[in-house]
Amino acid sequence: MTSAPSAVLPAPEAHAASLQEQIQRAVDELMAEVPNADQLSANQRRGIIARYDTVLEANFIYWMTATYLSVMSKEARTIILDNLHEEVGDCHPEMLRRFTLAADAMPTDTDILAVARDLTNVRLFMGRMSGVKNIVTMAFFEGFIQKFMTPFAEMADRQGSKEQEYTIVHGLCDITHTQELFRALAAEIAINPPHSTTDLFEGVDLLGTLIRTIVHCGGGLDRVA
Numbered sequence: 001m002t003s004a005p006s007a008v009l010p011a012p013e014a015h016a017a018s019l020q021e022q023i024q025r026a027v028d029e030l031m032a033e034v035p036n037a038d039q040l041s042a043n044q045r046r047g048i049i050a051r052y053d054t055v056l057e058a059n060f061i062y063w064m065t066a067t068y069l070s071v072m073s074k075e076a077r078t079i080i081l082d083n084l085h086e087e088v089g090d091c092h093p094e095m096l097r098r099f100t101l102a103a104d105a106m107p108t109d110t111d112i113l114a115v116a117r118d119l120t121n122v123r124l125f126m127g128r129m130s131g132v133k134n135i136v137t138m139a140f141f142e143g144f145i146q147k148f149m150t151p152f153a154e155m156a157d158r159q160g161s162k163e164q165e166y167t168i169v170h171g172l173c174d175i176t177h178t179q180e181l182f183r184a185l186a187a188e189i190a191i192n193p194p195h196s197t198t199d200l201f202e203g204v205d206l207l208g209t210l211i212r213t214i215v216h217c218g219g220g221l222d223r224v225a
């Protein structure tokens with residue numbers, strides 16, 4: 001998906017509101033592709049959990065940190081720091097690892113290699129340190145994670161797991177995180193406005209491709225025979 005460039009950008013708040021709408025639409029489009037847990041075989045459910053773990057456990061805090069390093073506005077920095085404090089203080093990577101282990105979905109080398117190319121593309125993108133683009137990407141990521149938690153919990157449940165702290169926490173706190181990132185986006189646009197021809201959805205496209213690989217790799221959408 002590509003944001004439509006316009007010759008004259010609106011005021012920061014209006015521009016941020018327009019981006020918010022586009023991000024939410026991109027999340028909804030992606031969620032429409034997520035299969036129900038009962039449409040998947042046990043092996044397909046295990047693969048989705050394993051690939052999600054591979055990407056999120058090691059990269060979410062890294063990418064939020066890259067976003068912190070990228071932004072110029074004080075308000076955006078404060079909002080992103082709050083997010084990082086929660087991630088690190090409550091040890092979200094460990095929470096996710098418990099979820100994955102309980103669903104018997106520890107990543108294998110096959111799972112790691114399945115997402116490697118798309119993961120590298122997002123890593124390189126985040127490392128280019130574009131403040132506004134990185135916030136847009138992370139707002140999309142938070143928005144997706146929050147909505148994905150319901151089907152994700154169902155997949156783990158069908159794998160025989162009762163461990164749902166990760167999905168409960170992220171189904172709730174990521175609503176606030178997403179809203180806060182939209183506020184950070186408006187603050188950053190105000191002092192670091194992007195050029196009118198910049199594609200602000202470059203990271204959303206790359207991250208969307210990675211998430212589609214998590215969800216669909218190995219025939220994730222095939223119906224159970």
Ligand SMILES: [Fe+2]
Nearest residue numbers: 060087092170
């Ligand atoms: Fe988290």
